[in-house]
Amino acid sequence: xxxxxxxxxxxxxxxxxxxxxxxxxxxxxxxxxxxxxxxxxxxxxxxxxxxxxxxxxxxxxxxxxxxxxxxxxxxxxxxxxxxxxxxxxxxxxxxxxxxxxxxxxxxxxxxxxxxxxxxxxxxxxxxxxxxxxxxxxxxxxxxxx
Amino acid sequence: xxxxxxxxxxxxxxxxxxxxxxxxxxxxxxxxxxxxxxxxxxxxxxxxxxxxxxxxxxxxxxxxxxxxxxxxxxxxxxxxxxxxxxxxxxxxxxxxxxxxxxxxxxxxxxxxxxxxxxxxxxxxxxxxxxxxxxxxxxxxxxxxxxxxxxxxxxxxxxxxxxxxxxxxxxxxxxxxxxxxxxxxxxxxxxxxxxxxxxxxxxxxxxxxxxxxxxxxxxxxxxxxxxxxxxxxxxxxxxxxxxxxxxxxxxxxxxxxxxxxxxxxxxxxxxxxxxxxxxxxxxxxxxxxxxxxxxxxxxxxxxxxxxxxxxxxxxxxxxxxxxxxxxxxxxxxxxxxxxxxxxxxxxxxxxxxxxxxxxxxxxxxxxxxxxxxxxxxxxxxxxxx
Ligand SMILES: [Zn+2]
Numbered sequence: 001x002x003x004x005x006x007x008x009x010x011x012x013x014x015x016x017x018x019x020x021x022x023x024x025x026x027x028x029x030x031x032x033x034x035x036x037x038x039x040x041x042x043x044x045x046x047x048x049x050x051x052x053x054x055x056x057x058x059x060x061x062x063x064x065x066x067x068x069x070x071x072x073x074x075x076x077x078x079x080x081x082x083x084x085x086x087x088x089x090x091x092x093x094x095x096x097x098x099x100x101x102x103x104x105x106x107x108x109x110x111x112x113x114x115x116x117x118x119x120x121x122x123x124x125x126x127x128x129x130x131x132x133x134x135x136x137x138x139x140x141x142x143x144x145x
Numbered sequence: 146x147x148x149x150x151x152x153x154x155x156x157x158x159x160x161x162x163x164x165x166x167x168x169x170x171x172x173x174x175x176x177x178x179x180x181x182x183x184x185x186x187x188x189x190x191x192x193x194x195x196x197x198x199x200x201x202x203x204x205x206x207x208x209x210x211x212x213x214x215x216x217x218x219x220x221x222x223x224x225x226x227x228x229x230x231x232x233x234x235x236x237x238x239x240x241x242x243x244x245x246x247x248x249x250x251x252x253x254x255x256x257x258x259x260x261x262x263x264x265x266x267x268x269x270x271x272x273x274x275x276x277x278x279x280x281x282x283x284x285x286x287x288x289x290x291x292x293x294x295x296x297x298x299x300x301x302x303x304x305x306x307x308x309x310x311x312x313x314x315x316x317x318x319x320x321x322x323x324x325x326x327x328x329x330x331x332x333x334x335x336x337x338x339x340x341x342x343x344x345x346x347x348x349x350x351x352x353x354x355x356x357x358x359x360x361x362x363x364x365x366x367x368x369x370x371x372x373x374x375x376x377x378x379x380x381x382x383x384x385x386x387x388x389x390x391x392x393x394x395x396x397x398x399x400x401x402x403x404x405x406x407x408x409x410x411x412x413x414x415x416x417x418x419x420x421x422x423x424x425x426x427x428x429x430x431x432x433x434x435x436x437x438x439x440x441x442x443x444x445x446x447x448x449x450x451x452x453x454x455x456x457x458x459x460x461x462x463x464x465x466x467x468x469x470x471x472x473x474x475x476x477x478x479x480x481x482x483x484x485x486x487x488x489x490x491x492x493x494x495x496x497x498x499x500x501x502x503x504x505x506x507x508x509x510x511x512x513x514x515x516x517x518x519x520x521x522x523x524x525x526x527x528x529x
Contacts (some may be wrong), residue, residue, distance in 0.1 A: 006275040035394050035502035043390040062297075062399065065342040070266045072277045081280055081341070083290045083399050090394040093281035093290075107295050118280050128278050 001117055009038035010135040011053070012114075017127050020114050021056070024090060025049040035090035056112045058084040061091060065133055070142055074119055082131045084110055098132040109134035151415065152247045154364040156214040157527065159188025160490040163259070164326045165324040165355035165386055165478030173206045174214035176356040177259035180483070181215070184257070184358035190370050192218045195360075196251045198225045200239045201234030201258030202482035228482075231269070231517030232431065233385075234258060235357060236485025240523055242361045243383040252366040255520070259356035260480035266340075267352065281397070285349050285520075288432035289341035290399040296343070301452035303343060307334035308455050309433035310348050310475055316462060318474025319503040324353045324478030348433040353478030357486035359493075378493045379414035381510075381526040384408045388480040388520025398518070401435075405442035405514055405522045412512070412524040413444075420444040423526075424508040425495055426466065427488035430473040436460075439514055440468060443524075467505045470495060485523060488513035496529040 004010040012020045026033050027041035028048040035054065040047050064084040069077055075095065082096035087141060096104075097113065110131040117128045149459075161184030163176050177200070184353040185192055192215075200211030207213065210224045235258030242254035268285040276282035295301060311331055329347060337346040367374050371496040386408040393400040399486035413419060426445060430436035437451035445466050446454050454460060471477050471491040474484060492511035494500045513525045 001284060005278045009275075032390070032392075041391075062290040062294040064286050064293060064344070065339075066280065066283060066286050066289075067268055067339050067341065069280070070268045070277070070283045072268075072272060073280055074278065075280060079280060079292070081283070081286050083294075085393075089392070091400055092394065093279070093399065095280050106294070119278065126275075126278050 002125040002127050004005055005117070006065050009035065010129045012127060016088055016116060018104065020127070020129065022054040022112065022129060024054060026052050027110065033090060035086070035092055047114070054088055055085050058086045058110055058131070060104070060108045060110055061085045062106060063096060065101055072120065074117055080104065082110065082134045084131055094130050096131045098136070102134070146274065150269050152249055155243050155380045156362050156364050156367065157248045157253060157359055157380060157489065157493050158190065158362040158372045158377050159184045159186070160362040160493045161187060161358040162322050162487060162490050163356040164322040165353045165480060165483070165487070168354050173202070173259050173261055174217060176261070176354060177214040177257055178217060180259065180356035180358040181218070181255065181257050184360050185253070186438050188360035188362070189372055190253065190360060192369060193221055194253055195221070195223060195255045196253050196254065197223055197242070198240035198255040198257070198440065199228050199324065199497065200225065200482070201228045201230070201238035201256070202260055203229055203234055204262060204481070206261065219409055220254055230521050231519055232479070232481050233485055233515045233517035233521040233523050234482045236488065236513070236515035236520070236523035236525065237385060239359060239486055239489055240383050241383045243380055246361055246363050251483070252363045253370060254361045256361065256486070257358035258482035258486050259481040261354040262352035262480055264352055276292065283341065285344055285432060286341040287398040289344040291402045291438065292343055292432070292434035295402070295438065296504040299449040301437070303335060304331055305452035305456045306348060306433045307331045309436050310334045312455065312461055313430065313469055313475035314471055314472045316503055317476030317502070320471045320477065323472045323476055325472065325476040344432055350431045350474035350479040353480045355478060355480040355483045355487070357490050359486050359489050365527060376497055378496050379528045381418060381528045382412035384412045384415065384524045386522050400492065401520055402438045403442040403519045405516060405524065406469055406526040407437055408513070408522040409443045412526050416511060416526045418526060422510050423512045424467070424510050425470055425492070425505045426468050426511070427470070427473065427491055427513040428468060429477060429514055430475050430509060433475065436468060436473065440466065441518070443512065443514060462503055462505060470500065470503050470505060485513070485515040486513060489525065489527070492527050496527055506510060
């Protein structure tokens with residue numbers, strides 16, 4: 001079974017590995033919320049952290065269409081890289097799928113979606129978190145096993 | 146804000162530069178020494194007088210490359226330290242040399258940097274990092290995200306952004322050491338290959354090879370080394386910061402476009418100088434948007450207005466905020482370990498009035514800002 005691309009950032013929540021939730025923490029001393037792993041608070045260095053799960057939606061803060069990818073990028077070219085602000089505050093960078101370039105607009109609502117990404121080595125398939133426009137029917141199966 | 150109090154006054158006694166570009170026949174130590182030897186000559190000191198050396202570089206060319214290069218000048222046994230701080234590696238080496246002298250430990254130090262950057266998009270993380278699957282590890286994509294947002298918030302046009310690249314080429318055409326020699330037009334910039342919308346190829350710095358070096362000395366040791374005081378340039382501030390909490394998540398350039406501001410404020414405080422005292426500035430223009438946001442973070446231009454200042458010619462050599470007078474990363478090129486010291490080199494030439502056709506009139510105060518992954522920022526202010 002494919003694993004989460006990073007178990008500290010994405011927890012898979014069903015058997016089929018088609019659903020998941022982004023992970024982070026809240027600092028119990030200064031209330032700061034951070035996406036991803038942490039042992040100490042980025043802001044105040046406290047170790048009193050409470051794990052948290054983020055909501056499934058966010059707002060498009062900025063985006064780019066990457067036409068010359070980095071070496072080792074296993075996905076399609078070009079691809080849309082989205083900078084998304086979660087309602088809880090942190091920003092998350094990931095690919096935006098199921099969206100035409102002309103439909104992109106800063107401020108548009110997006111939602112979390114998962115895709116299976118085959119690495120260059122066939123044994124290295126990972127479930128990767130991505131964004132897609134919110135409130136529209138999915139044109140593709142979320143994860144093709 | 147100020148964490149350290151400078152001690153003794155430190156001067157730049159000499160600078161040297163190997164041209165930036167592609168030099169397939171030369172190994173890294175050879176590149177480095179072709180900057181170091183001219184820097185020693187410029188300062189009028191001998192290699193055997195140097196008490197400590199810091200070497201900035203990023204890409205792996207073998208271990209202890211600083212020792213490997215300087216060993217060819219003679220094995221004097223001094224401490225040689227290899228410094229990796231991403232695009233700020235060279236300026237970090239310079240910063241360390243400064244602090245080694247101002248605290249009284251050393252009198253005469255060498256800071257140098259050299260690099261042979263591989264071709265293709267630059268990545269930050271290790272090859273097996275999750276970022277490679279996620280698609281976020283792409284230096285220029287990070288700048289593109291910043292650019293799109295900046296254009297939306299400030300009303301900056303693509304033409305204004307392209308003008309940053311045109312100006313860089315114009316300045317570089319006056320610089321025999323630059324990677325890019327040909328000037329171009331706004332149309333050329335906008336029609337060049339798209340890398341990551343809206344960032345086109347000519348709005349991204351080339352990956353380059355090259356080297357730069359600087360000799361630093363305590364002011365009270367100038368006469369001991371028979372250094373010409375009239376050509377020595379004063380270091381009024383040397384500040385390095387790493388990423389502070391930015392409220393948006395962990396380190397990514399897209400999350401903290403104005404990360405330079407705290408270092409800049411500290412540099413002004415330490416030097417007793419104000420933004421309006423700065424006569425010329427070198428900033429980290431890895432992409433066109435970088436120059437605009439750095440000028441704003443340095444408080445040289447109000448936030449959101451650097452694009453208009455560029456359109457109005459204020460950042461040209463003949464403007465009131467001459468910026469990246471040697472061509473900057475965009476046209477001079479960007480060999481990571483050398484870039485920060487290349488900025489010092491240009492600032493020193495300008496303050497000595499030795500910059501030839503790109504000389505800024507009556508330059509007395511120069512600022513050099515260099516940024517790197519890890520939200521590293523260095524700000525140096527030099528004066529004559
Ligand atoms: Zn905290």
